[in-house]
Amino acid sequence: MENDLRNNMYSCLAFSPDFKRQPVCFAGTQHTLLVSKDGGSNWQDALTSLGLAEPVAITALLSLTQPTKPPLLVAGMVGGFLRSEDGGQTWQAVPCGSPLPVITALAASGSVNLYAGTAEDGILVSQDGGNKWVRWNFGLVDWHIFSIALLPATGGGQATLVAGAESGLFRSTNNGHAWREVDFPEDVGAVLTLGVSSAGDQAVIYAGAESGALFCSQNDGHTWAPVAEGIFEAEVSVLVASGNSVLVASHEQLMVSHDRGRSWKAWNTEAQIAGSILSLAAPQGLDSSQPVLVGTNGNIYRIYEK
Amino acid sequence: MKSKVPKTASFGVTGQPKTYRGLLRGVDKLVKTIQPTLGPLPRLVAVSTTPPDRSPELMDDGGLIARRIIQLPDRDEDIGAMYLRHLLWRIREDCGDGTSTAAVLFNEVLQQGVRHIVNGGQAMPLRAYLEKGARLVYDELAKMSRPVEGKDMLVHIAESICYDPAMAKMLGEIFETIGEYGHFELRSGQSRGLDYEYTEGAFWEGMLHSKAMINQLAENRAYLENAAVLATDFVIDDLHHLVRMITEAKKAGKTALMLICSTISDTCIGFLTMESTCAILPVFTVNAPYSRQDYQMAAIEDIGVLTGGAPMTRQAGETLESVSARNFGQARSVWAKDQYFGIIGGQGDPRKIRQHFHKLKNLHASLDSGETRNIVRQRIGKVMGGSAILWVGGATESEIKVRKDLAERTAEAMRGAMLKGILPGAGLSFLACKPALQAALQQAVDPDEAAAYRILVGAMDVPLRAIAANAGLKPDEVMADLKHAGPGSGFDIFRKQAVPASQISVLDSASVVQAAAYRSITAAALLLTVDVLIHHKKPETVLET
Numbered sequence: 068m069e070n071d072l073r074n075n076m077y078s079c080l081a082f083s084p085d086f087k088r089q090p091v092c093f094a095g096t097q098h099t100l101l102v103s104k105d106g107g108s109n110w111q112d113a114l115t116s117l118g119l120a121e122p123v124a125i126t127a128l129l130s131l132t133q134p135t136k137p138p139l140l141v142a143g144m145v146g147g148f149l150r151s152e153d154g155g156q157t158w159q160a161v162p163c164g165s166p167l168p169v170i171t172a173l174a175a176s177g178s179v180n181l182y183a184g185t186a187e188d189g190i191l192v193s194q195d196g197g198n199k200w201v202r203w204n205f206g207l208v209d210w211h212i213f214s215i216a217l218l219p220a221t222g223g224g225q226a227t228l229v230a231g232a233e234s235g236l237f238r239s240t241n242n243g244h245a246w247r248e249v250d251f252p253e254d255v256g257a258v259l260t261l262g263v264s265s266a267g268d269q270a271v272i273y274a275g276a277e278s279g280a281l282f283c284s285q286n287d288g289h290t291w292a293p294v295a296e297g298i299f300e301a302e303v304s305v306l307v308a309s310g311n312s313v314l315v316a317s318h319e320q321l322m323v324s325h326d327r328g329r330s331w332k333a334w335n336t337e338a339q340i341a342g343s344i345l346s347l348a349a350p351q352g353l354d355s356s357q358p359v360l361v362g363t364n365g366n367i368y369r370i371y372e373k
Numbered sequence: 374m375k376s377k378v379p380k381t382a383s384f385g386v387t388g389q390p391k392t393y394r395g396l397l398r399g400v401d402k403l404v405k406t407i408q409p410t411l412g413p414l415p416r417l418v419a420v421s422t423t424p425p426d427r428s429p430e431l432m433d434d435g436g437l438i439a440r441r442i443i444q445l446p447d448r449d450e451d452i453g454a455m456y457l458r459h460l461l462w463r464i465r466e467d468c469g470d471g472t473s474t475a476a477v478l479f480n481e482v483l484q485q486g487v488r489h490i491v492n493g494g495q496a497m498p499l500r501a502y503l504e505k506g507a508r509l510v511y512d513e514l515a516k517m518s519r520p521v522e523g524k525d526m527l528v529h530i531a532e533s534i535c536y537d538p539a540m541a542k543m544l545g546e547i548f549e550t551i552g553e554y555g556h557f558e559l560r561s562g563q564s565r566g567l568d569y570e571y572t573e574g575a576f577w578e579g580m581l582h583s584k585a586m587i588n589q590l591a592e593n594r595a596y597l598e599n600a601a602v603l604a605t606d607f608v609i610d611d612l613h614h615l616v617r618m619i620t621e622a623k624k625a626g627k628t629a630l631m632l633i634c635s636t637i638s639d640t641c642i643g644f645l646t647m648e649s650t651c652a653i654l655p656v657f658t659v660n661a662p663y664s665r666q667d668y669q670m671a672a673i674e675d676i677g678v679l680t681g682g683a684p685m686t687r688q689a690g691e692t693l694e695s696v697s698a699r700n701f702g703q704a705r706s707v708w709a710k711d712q713y714f715g716i717i718g719g720q721g722d723p724r725k726i727r728q729h730f731h732k733l734k735n736l737h738a739s740l741d742s743g744e745t746r747n748i749v750r751q752r753i754g755k756v757m758g759g760s761a762i763l764w765v766g767g768a769t770e771s772e773i774k775v776r777k778d779l780a781e782r783t784a785e786a787m788r789g790a791m792l793k794g795i796l797p798g799a800g801l802s803f804l805a806c807k808p809a810l811q812a813a814l815q816q817a818v819d820p821d822e823a824a825a826y827r828i829l830v831g832a833m834d835v836p837l838r839a840i841a842a843n844a845g846l847k848p849d850e851v852m853a854d855l856k857h858a859g860p861g862s863g864f865d866i867f868r869k870q871a872v873p874a875s876q877i878s879v880l881d882s883a884s885v886v887q888a889a890a891y892r893s894i895t896a897a898a899l900l901l902t903v904d905v906l907i908h909h910k911k912p913e914t915v916l917e918t
Contacts, residue, residue: 166598166705166718187705188718202573205550205759208730209723210705225523234723241524245550253724 075101077362080348081128083154084138092348092360093140093155094367095125100142102155106350107360107369114149116157123149129173129181139178141197143170148183150197163191163200172215176226182243184212184230192243206246209234216261218270218287229288231258231274238288251291255280256302264308271327273313275303281315283328294328305347312353316344321361323353323372334359338370387449387906393487395449396456396900403442403454404480407435407461411473412840413536413799413866413879428771434778435472436465448908453900460896464888467743469785470534471882471889474836478890481835482897485828495821496902502817502825503898509813510829511891513806518794518883524549526880530790533798533880535783540776543569544783547761553791554734555761556754557784559777562764567776569763574706574717575679575755577662577672581709582637585646586657594710595657601627602702602716604676605685606661606669607693610638614693615645619654625698631707631714632658633676659714668748675752678729679719680704730756750788789884796886798879800837801863803890804855805874807833829894840866 075096083091090106093113099122102113114123127143137154146167151158168191172184181200183191189204190212204210207230214231228239229249236249236258251258256277263272274282274291279299282291299317306315312325314334321334321344346362353359355372362368387395409416410433419429420441432438439461445451457479461472482503490496521527528545535541547569551557556575562568581587586595601622609615609632622630637658645656663669670688677684680702685691691700705718719726733753740746754760763780767773796802807830814826837855838848844866851864858871865872866879 187720204573205555205571206552206757208727208757210718211723232723234727241549245552247552248727253727 074365076345076364077367078126078345079128080346080360080362081130082348082350083130084132086350092350093128093130094362095128095142097124098122100125107358113155114158127170127173129175131175131178133178139196141173141181143173143183145169148197161197171213174215174217174228176217176242180242182215182228184215186211190230190243203243207237208248213257213259214261216263216272218263218272219265221268221270227287229261229272231261233257236274249288259302260305262306262308262313264310264313266311271308273306273308275306275315277302279303279317295331298322298331305344307347307349309349309352314347314349314353314359316347318343334372335370338368340368341365384910385908389904391449392904392906395447395906396453396903397484397487399445399450399453400457400480400483402445402450403439403457404476406442407438407473407476408839409843410435411477411836412843414844416843434782435476436461437778439472449906452906456900460892464892465782468789468885468888469782471885475889475893477835477839478832479893479897481832482828482894483900485831486897486901489824490901494824498819498821499825500898500902502822504895506810506825506829507891507894509809510806510894511887513809514796514802514883514887514890517802517805518796520794521791527787530787530795530880530882531783534786535779537779539567540780543567543763544787547763548787548791551759551761552757553788554750554753554757555759556751558760558762559780560762560764561773562766564766565768566766567763569761572760572762574715574758576713576715576760578712579633579660579662579714580712582658583642583646594708596706596708597629597631597655598706600629600631600704600707602631602676602680602682602704602707603700604633604673604682606635606673606687607685608635609641612640612644615641618696621696621698622654622701625701627701630654630656632656633661634658635661657709659709671752675755676716677702678726679716679721679756681721726756786882786885790882793884795880796883797863797874797877798881799864799866799877800840801874801877802881802886803833803836837864
């Protein structure tokens with residue numbers, strides 16, 4: 068089936084919250100949304116039920132657990148969202164007003180409060196599981212959002228949202244109601260990707276920038292320190308974090324750290340990954356015995372750490 | 374029965390000891406009118422209105438009460454009262470609150486200072502030492518302040534200022550969203566209650582030039598998406614210039630245009646509203662904001678940064694003939710309605726917008742007070758994007774006005790709290806300054822220096838004493854309770870007992886308390902150096918007796 072997947076740009080990946088029992092994965096491309104029911108080996112069009120006359124570019128994906136219901140799936144696209152409440156069997160389009168936004172990133176707090184980053188329109192917030200979206204950009208001086216991540220609440224405090232923008236980082240501690248800029252180096256370019264992992268009580272957030280710089284914060288995004296200095300030559304386009312590990316893609320390079328960025332090694336030097344890496348997913352974490360899905364501008368791979 | 378007595382205000386000079394007596398009496402009269410409004414359980418002050426058949430104004434705002442007193446009959450007293458009045462109004466304008474505290478501190482420092490001078494002290498050194506002490510108090514208060522965290526604390530601060538739970542809840546929600554610099558407006562509402570709304574993007578005052586430009590009839594507004602924005606301070610009255618702008622916009626690939634200009638001629642408006650012109654390029658035009666030139670230039674600069682267009686201004690040496698693609702900014706959408714126009718999602722370089730934002734924040738921090746500081750803060754709010762409007766309703770016009778005034782000064786104090794933190798209220802923060810002043814007193818060698826610190830140590834009790842008296846308590850008993858409770862205690866005015874300081878529920882904005890303390894002490898210190906009062910001759914007036 069891999070041959071059929073060529074010439075797609077796999078801009079985003081998501082997997083079922085209950086991946087161990089139901090190994091369902093989704094991949095967004097410039098033409099449609101693909102689904103795999105066998106953990107990423109075989110893929111098929113997930114939007115056939117919509118009977119679309121024209122291709123739909125899927126730019127961001129989110130798969131969320133719903134109590135006593137199948138997973139809620141939300142796909143960001145150019146101009147709005149697609150939403151499925153039955154685990155991807157059927158989809159509904161959710162428009163979000165004009166001018167039409169280009170969705171670049173999605174994050175959620177539970178299955179009700181959803182947040183979407185956009186290319187030119189800042190942050191959209193939904194408080195009803197993605198049925199209705201409104202722009203909410205108080206304090207957001209930069210409306211060009213590339214990435215968004217949610218740090219879970221710790222110690223009875225509020226969850227923290229972090230948004231990566233063209234000119235740096237912004238932070239919200241009141242469910243996206245108000246944003247404040249974060250002290251972050253100005254010369255590293257846009258913050259293209261964010262990844263959160265929880266090890267013990269502490270959540271760690273990583274931010275990958277256009278210049279190839281990678282940063283880490285261990286205090287809810289208040290302050291940031293560089294990690295992996297000099298490791299990445301090209302932009303850090305995507306990363307995924309789990310436990311103490313973080314897997315980072317920069318162009319065709321895939322590097323992993325299992326000690327929160329202190330030391331790095333190449334991820335699977337034998338894997339022949341062609342094209343720039345655009346998306347990553349680690350459905351069962353970054354344990355070397357578990358596969359990782361890698362989407363590029365040409366193919367999708369299911370590989371293990373070597 | 375009224376009788377009219379002609380009175381001539383002649384040229385006059387007053388020397389000591391009449392100078393101090395007159396000043397003290399005048400200050401005391403003003404302070405007595407304001408003091409009842411201090412604290413969480415204030416009393417009201419009724420001010421008669423003109424014409425007198427109207428209902429009197431009921432006030433609990435020291436600054437506003439002082440503002441209503443425009444002259445005292447005794448000219449020596451008048452100088453003292455007007456000096457304090459001006460100080461209080463400045464504090465009210467800059468901080469929103471703290472005027473009653475400033476009044477009682479001022480009075481105490483002045484009275485004790487005069488007592489020291491008439492007993493042989495020197496006015497000039499005393500002034501210098503009081504100013505040094507004022508700085509010490511200011512720094513001690515700064516050390517005690519803690520940052521505002523979360524909506525609950527904001528609501529708490531608001532309630533400590535306005536004593537209106539509904540208003541405090543709304544202001545807490547609003548300021549958590551818009552932040553310390555956010556754009557906040559108060560408008561009279563149609564209902565009896567309070568309501569608020571948020572507006573996306575930035576908006577300025579500037580009228581749409583013609584109703585024919587309204588394209589969203591249901592909302593009665595002009596609205597364009599993905600529009601170019603051209604901001605200029607020129608008057609557009611030549612059709613050739615307008616045609617050139619439209620041609621250049623089309624050449625630059627623009628599909629719609631909002632033109633912000635000084636004014637525009639009817640001929641040009643007619644041309645823009647022609648169907649054939651709209652088909653080429655939909656355009657609406659609005660007045661450039663502000664009539665004052667420097668403020669207008671600043672607004673045009675902000676619009677240029679937000680949208681990424683180079684403004685066309687006379688100051689920059691531009692002419693309307695020189696319009697080109699670089700002059701057009703871009704926004705996701707623009708609108709104009711009633712007296713306002715707005716920009717949503719300006720497409721300027723985000724890095725330049727952030728630099729501009731920081732530049733304005735630094736400028737704001739460098740300005741102490743005044744209208745310019747407010748304008749800079751408004752500019753920061755616009756660059757941040759988003760505005761909040763609080764609609765204030767009421768049964769009568771005067772009720773609406775009173776609530777708007779209250780909301781305005783609460784909002785001002787909340788901004789101060791967000792910028793400089795909060796302090797325990799009800800006079801507790803002043804009491805906490807005493808150890809530092811007593812330490813300075815022990816080290817003082819010069820008698821005037823010792824007197825200055827002794828005066829300030831005593832003055833630190835005065836706000837709590839006034840608060841206690843206003844709450845119907847005996848100030849001496851309150852102070853005794855506090856002394857008995859030991860260090861680290863405060864007096865809970867609601868429970869009427871000494872409690873651990875951490876349990877004090879009333880909070881004050883640090884910026885308000887610092888300003889009230891510093892300005893009142895330094896102003897009183899300066900007044901102590903006045904020896905002679907000179908009264909100008911005024912034309913004969915008729916005073917009602």
